[in-house]
Amino acid sequence: MDYDKILILDFGGQYSQLIARRIREFNVYSIIRGHNVKLEEIKEIDPAAIIFSGGPDSVTTAGAPGVDQGVFELGIPILGICYGMQLMAQLLEGGEVEKAEHGEYGKADLEIFKAQNLFEEVDNQSQAWMSHGDHVKEVPKGFEIIARTELTSAAAMADFKNNFYGVQFHPEVNHTIQGKTMLHNFLFKIVDVKANWNMADYIEEEIARIRKQVGQGKVICGLSGGVDSAVASAIVHKAIGDQLTCIFVDHGLLRKGEAEQVKRTFGEEFNIPLIYVDAKKRFLDRLAGVTEPEAKRKIIGDEFIQVFDEEAEKIKDVGYLVQGTIYSDVIESGGTDKAATIKSHHNVGGLPEEMNLELVEPLRFLFKDEVRKIGEVLGLPKEIVWRQPFPGPGLAIRIIGDIDWDKLEILRNADAIVQEEIKDAGLYRDIWQSFAVLPDLRSVGVMGDERTYGYPIILRAVNSDDAMTADWARLPYELLQSISNRIVNQVPEVNRVVYDITSKPPGTIEWE
Numbered sequence: 001m002d003y004d005k006i007l008i009l010d011f012g013g014q015y016s017q018l019i020a021r022r023i024r025e026f027n028v029y030s031i032i033r034g035h036n037v038k039l040e041e042i043k044e045i046d047p048a049a050i051i052f053s054g055g056p057d058s059v060t061t062a063g064a065p066g067v068d069q070g071v072f073e074l075g076i077p078i079l080g081i082c083y084g085m086q087l088m089a090q091l092l093e094g095g096e097v098e099k100a101e102h103g104e105y106g107k108a109d110l111e112i113f114k115a116q117n118l119f120e121e122v123d124n125q126s127q128a129w130m131s132h133g134d135h136v137k138e139v140p141k142g143f144e145i146i147a148r149t150e151l152t153s154a155a156a157m158a159d160f161k162n163n164f165y166g167v168q169f170h171p172e173v174n175h176t177i178q179g180k181t182m183l184h185n186f187l188f189k190i191v192d193v194k195a196n197w198n199m200a201d202y203i204e205e206e207i208a209r210i211r212k213q214v215g216q217g218k219v220i221c222g223l224s225g226g227v228d229s230a231v232a233s234a235i236v237h238k239a240i241g242d243q244l245t246c247i248f249v250d251h252g253l254l255r256k257g258e259a260e261q262v263k264r265t266f267g268e269e270f271n272i273p274l275i276y277v278d279a280k281k282r283f284l285d286r287l288a289g290v291t292e293p294e295a296k297r298k299i300i301g302d303e304f305i306q307v308f309d310e311e312a313e314k315i316k317d318v319g320y321l322v323q324g325t326i327y328s329d330v331i332e333s334g335g336t337d338k339a340a341t342i343k344s345h346h347n348v349g350g351l352p353e354e355m356n357l358e359l360v361e362p363l364r365f366l367f368k369d370e371v372r373k374i375g376e377v378l379g380l381p382k383e384i385v386w387r388q389p390f391p392g393p394g395l396a397i398r399i400i401g402d403i404d405w406d407k408l409e410i411l412r413n414a415d416a417i418v419q420e421e422i423k424d425a426g427l428y429r430d431i432w433q434s435f436a437v438l439p440d441l442r443s444v445g446v447m448g449d450e451r452t453y454g455y456p457i458i459l460r461a462v463n464s465d466d467a468m469t470a471d472w473a474r475l476p477y478e479l480l481q482s483i484s485n486r487i488v489n490q491v492p493e494v495n496r497v498v499y500d501i502t503s504k505p506p507g508t509i510e511w512e
């Protein structure tokens with residue numbers, strides 16, 4: 001098949017794969033390469049257009065990632081996003097970038113001056129998602145400013161003659177409300193590509209790849225009860241059948257009743273052998289006294305692998321470990337050359353350096369909503385496909401400071417109330433994630449005319465599509481009230497409930 005290709009050059013951005021995924025959604029083929037790919041290779045790829053991603057560096061510092069200047073001579077459209085726009089301004093004559101007086105993170109009101117080309121059919125006033133500390137002070141020769149926000153005068157720029165565009169905001173994230181229209185315009189109005197690539201074959205391609213990777217070998221899969229590992233194990237099972245055994249680890253950091261529920265659901269719905277490992281003591285022993293979030297994550301990642309190794313030994317001849325790793329786990333763990341480590345997800349950045357088992361990760365480059373689509377295609381039960389995500393390190397990263405069984409019980413009890421209330425309000429599926437966090441502090445209250453000195457519970461509920469960006473959910477006041485009342489009345493150690501109203505960025509969904 002002859003595909004038009006869009007080349008994404010990655011400057012270490014958090015959202016580079018998200019750009020690729022948007023393009024997949026439009027049935028267009030895309031490839032990602034590191035920013036330092038040689039011009040010769042680019043010519044070989046022969047892309048119809050290039051997109052520069054965002055990135056954590058500042059173009060104003062020496063040695064910041066660049067690109068072969070020859071890309072501007074290829075005669076194809078280029079779209080620079082965030083760092084990518086700043087780099088264009090830096091490299092092309094007359095442009096200038098500087099550190100902004102104030103960074104701009106999260107939601108911003110975008111005012112568009114030219115509703116043509118990139119912005120065709122985009123409203124003059126719309127919402128964009130920002131995450132930058134630098135900005136373009138002077139646009140290069142041949143460019144004009146086509147949009148602004150209150151804090152950024154050059155929020156978008158265009159050289160209509162050469163078809164070079166730069167946007168300071170992120171059209172690829174969902175919180176840029178008309179971002180998809182802009183990318184659609186870039187692909188189909190500016191570049192004019194064919195939409196002939198198709199994701200329906202994804203599962204078949206993966207099945208073939210897995211068969212080739214593992215051959216006749218035996219395989220275990222870390223099954224958590226979450227959607228990612230359920231879908232991963234279902235694909236692997238389709239590929240290699242009874243060569244696969246699933247392992248569910250109870251590390252003591254699960255929610256109330258979770259172990260029983262996972263055993264029940266998967267025991268009934270899956271015809272894959274499932275081994276339950278009670279590893280509560282060993283995880284909690286190793287975590288005792290540990291407060292630093294990355295240290296917790298590394299210990300948990302390491303202990304998981306030790307458990308998997310031991311279980312693999314018992315089965316004999318096991319050479320492979322399936323994990324339901326998805327792209328947000330990879331990128332936040334600093335998984336590409338230039339990307340910053342935001343947090344080490346236990347299944348990626350938290351893995352030990354030496355591994356006996358080879359990883360099989362059929363979902364590594366996909367996002368959660370794509371994984372859910374595959375889950376539906378495979379016919380998995382709705383309660384698995386639409387379960388809210390729950391991080392592998394579990395409640396360990398929702399207890400700030402050190403962890404012990406008493407605190408785990410407090411948090412389990414508070415969290416169970418949150419889950420119940422959200423479900424009773426009919427909001428469970430609409431909300432991406434909702435949960436309780438137990439911080440390492442106490443405050444004074446008064447209950448029954450007595451002084452109390454207890455823990456607060458932090459309530460967190462967010463909307464997202466892919467975990468890459470998120471906004472806090474506007475929960476109804478009545479619901480907030482009943483969650484607060486019930487927690488304070490039913491969990492004796494807690495005397496206060498607060499609600500986290502921070503988006504991602506600048507926050508993250510979890511607290512650690």
Ligand SMILES: Nc1ncnc2c1ncn2[C@@H]1O[C@H](COP(=O)(O)OP(=O)(O)OP(=O)(O)O)[C@@H](O)[C@H]1O
Pocket residue numbers: 221222223224225226227228229230247248249250251322323324325326329347387388389390391392393
């Ligand atoms: N308790 C557990 N027992 C075994 N494997 C686990 C456990 N928790 C996590 N894992 C492994 O780590 C991977 C990553 O965890 P993660 O929470 O991101 O995915 P998930 O639990 O499958 O889905 P979700 O993100 O919806 O919770 C899982 O897919 C699974 O392979």
Ligand SMILES: O=c1[nH]c(=O)c2[nH+]cn([C@@H]3O[C@H](COP(=O)(O)O)[C@@H](O)[C@H]3O)c2[nH]1
Pocket residue numbers: 297328329332343344345346347389390391392393433467504507508509510511
């Ligand atoms: O399996 C996981 N292992 C981890 O170490 C981990 N850390 C965060 N998460 C989940 O990832 C999504 C993004 O989380 P953050 O905004 O907190 O980074 C959210 O859905 C988080 O719940 C994890 N999942």
Ligand SMILES: NC(=O)CC[C@H](N)C(=O)O
Pocket residue numbers: 013053054055056057058081082083084131132133134135
């Ligand atoms: N998201 C980005 O690409 C950020 C670009 C650059 N690091 C800045 O802060 O301005």
Ligand SMILES: [Mg+2]
Pocket residue numbers: 224226389390391392
């Ligand atoms: Mg999980």
